[in-house]
Amino acid sequence: MKNTKSTLSGKFYSADIISLDQFDPVTLKKLFSLVPKMASIAKNAQPSKLLSGKIVTLLFYEPSSRTFASFAGAIKQLGGETIDILNPLQFSSVSKGENFEDTIRVFEAYCDAIIIRHPEIGTAKKAALIAASVPIINAGDGNGEHPTQALLDLYTIYEKYKKLDGLTGVMAGDPLNSRTIHSLIKGLSLYKNNTIYLLSPKELRLNRDDFNSYTEKGVKLIEIYSEKEIPKNANFWYWTRVQKERFKDKKTYEKVKDSFYLTSNLIKNFAGKDTILMDPLPRVGNIDMSVDQDPRALYLRNQIRNGMYVRMALLSLILNKK
Amino acid sequence: MKNTKSTLSGKFYSADIISLDQFDPVTLKKLFSLVPKMASIAKNAQPSKLLSGKIVTLLFYEPSSRTFASFAGAIKQLGGETIDILNPLQFSSVSKGENFEDTIRVFEAYCDAIIIRHPEIGTAKKAALIAASVPIINAGDGNGEHPTQALLDLYTIYEKYKKLDGLTGVMAGDPLNSRTIHSLIKGLSLYKNNTIYLLSPKELRLNRDDFNSYTEKGVKLIEIYSEKEIPKNANFWYWTRVQKERFKDKKTYEKVKDSFYLTSNLIKNFAGKDTILMDPLPRVGNIDMSVDQDPRALYLRNQIRNGMYVRMALLSLILNKK
């Protein structure tokens, strides 16, 4: 039996990882303190045995090859093994009409943990309530959460500044709909004195309930609608994409779109020498390729690597009883 | 070269596993004696090295994620590795017109065993006749056999009663068409003094040839057509589903279907305190979810776990030359 279904604070053993809400500064500090060790394991020629003898099922109900590869890499870097179940709706008994409860109970019998990706919100939690003997890790449940993405974003900022309080950041794109923006605001609201500039078209600003809820937690949110309002020398820029499809009126899109395209010129004008440039990826028309060469651009460097390292740290905490 | 293509009795080394017919009580006893050790390996944090250095190809011509995961888990629990080839008709040279003989001879060159799943009856045997150097294991060949499913069913009964003779069981559903019912009758007919009540609509009872052939082997078969005829205190119930599609006359289906839906009430009225409740899964409309809580219900517990343990035992015998 799993020994906890509840909040993680301070205890990771055999725990489900469903939501960023399970984490607090103490837990995050503990988790992040392990990441450099994980990085050196990944770079080291010697194989790690932290997960040796452990088998993790990657149960992906929708394609996401980056998240899949990052988790698979994390498990194998630590000496564990995977059972890869891709598209079970198409390729399994699920297609014969099996209910979700039976599916989870079958797969948990074969492994030490299940990492689940699903297009529907709430599915990871549902799996966690079903699984009797192994932890469930949410690898993205549609419009719900993708907690390890949030953890890697937080760690990438932490890696640079060695703290997560007293920071100023810019988040560009689509605060209304972006799962990653919501998660990162939530994460930063666990710490004091953070200020976030939300750059978006008016149509895509946060809804007022979310705005108030985040603000009450203590994070300062400043909504801006043009790149000219970007503060100088922010600690980080988090640059998501604005989807044309969100606009009823395509003319409005054409008018505002340049504000949300990240160029070297914009960086020259507003970023400081330490401002780190982030993007949850995939990048599709939101960041100019010329920006990639900028040493401050971490989206194809630290963010990706940290994704694997943070997942390694998490798995080593969850699957290693001490 | 493989040193046997023949019946397994007493020798497992480098052998193909195509049919339950290869097994006799001596072989089964040997196999089952290893299962508890396999269970403790699977639960143990320490990795096993029984299959270390062994590579097994999972060649699945049709989707079956449970069987796939169970075999993959079994191999990896023992320290072996897999090469996963899913849907080769769609994703391989087979689609370029390669014949089956060449496909098998190519794959056998890369591994120590091939586990094959195929929609057509006889394919596993065909593969075994082709493969020159590695054992072939049948993971289901359409309306043919699925010997490891039969072995896990037999083991689940054996685990409870420490014997496979002198038992009384109920098998409900579709004796005419169910591959798993046929296999389990076959398996139990290897032992003495077994009585099986076959509960089914008249339309779906065994054909007379099969009935006579099983009866001649010594198992006693009693056909019943209503749940009211279920004997009290049977040793096991094996509850498969009745497919509406089998009935020409849908009214007949509506009339009889309640006899074949397993409920807590039915259990209360006819089962004994030791009667174990089994189902080969997937369950689709044949067992009420409330039954899952019953400690006698083994379909989502022992049966699934035993599936992996029995496969581990079989692989360790086949792939470990002593």
Added chain:
Amino acid sequence: MKNTKSTLSGKFYSADIISLDQFDPVTLKKLFSLVPKMASIAKNAQPSKLLSGKIVTLLFYEPSSRTFASFAGAIKQLGGETIDILNPLQFSSVSKGENFEDTIRVFEAYCDAIIIRHPEIGTAKKAALIAASVPIINAGDGNGEHPTQALLDLYTIYEKYKKLDGLTGVMAGDPLNSRTIHSLIKGLSLYKNNTIYLLSPKELRLNRDDFNSYTEKGVKLIEIYSEKEIPKNANFWYWTRVQKERFKDKKTYEKVKDSFYLTSNLIKNFAGKDTILMDPLPRVGNIDMSVDQDPRALYLRNQIRNGMYVRMALLSLILNKK
């Protein structure tokens, strides 16, 4: 950072393997000298640790289960692990519009090498120019190259004759279009005094540019159009298929096709006792099944096994820094 993007001659460390052009006789000798050791590792019950702790991504943009299985087997025989990414155009962020550059940079962060298969010529080289930290291995890029196929063909000849110069060979089929024929001619042209008879319909002979270019390198090419012109006692026959689709005039095809179907009778009349019979596979209507029993037929024996052994040798050189 990778320490070379250039020709391999004499140094393999952290190198991309994109084309047969990277190889010279010194490099090939070094590579081939490792193959027998790899064969004994594959046959040995003891697992190898040459790649332990190494993770290799198999990034297959088109199906090729033989090449996939051969590489996966090679990696696992050496104690390494794989991340399998099949059909990313269908099952990944690529489908969301991610550019190829980002895809490669993401995947390289999780592993120690990427083996790429792609339907478009030039893609492996493109990947090699992008990847900043891991070697790229070309597993076939459409009409481009498939260097490890060429290496296994060369090794299979070398294994028999212990040399790659002074040989006479027959290559049948489609010299105009066959990637494998081109590669093998290229490989043999690195050595002195080789003579190749190219047996094909006139419509499918080499184009004059290729003919001249190979001839200038020193290999002697003799074009023949009927099986009656096959020289006696050649060292090897390399028998590819002629596709009916290549002929505008189907009557011409019917007239010539028998010249390009390999039978036991043809072998009896023209082959010597040491002539080895090769085919890059899949075989589709170009070699009679009765030929398989001939001990000189290596296409379902040495060629396949050598494919895995040569890949093992290559990976052990590339991924083991000394």
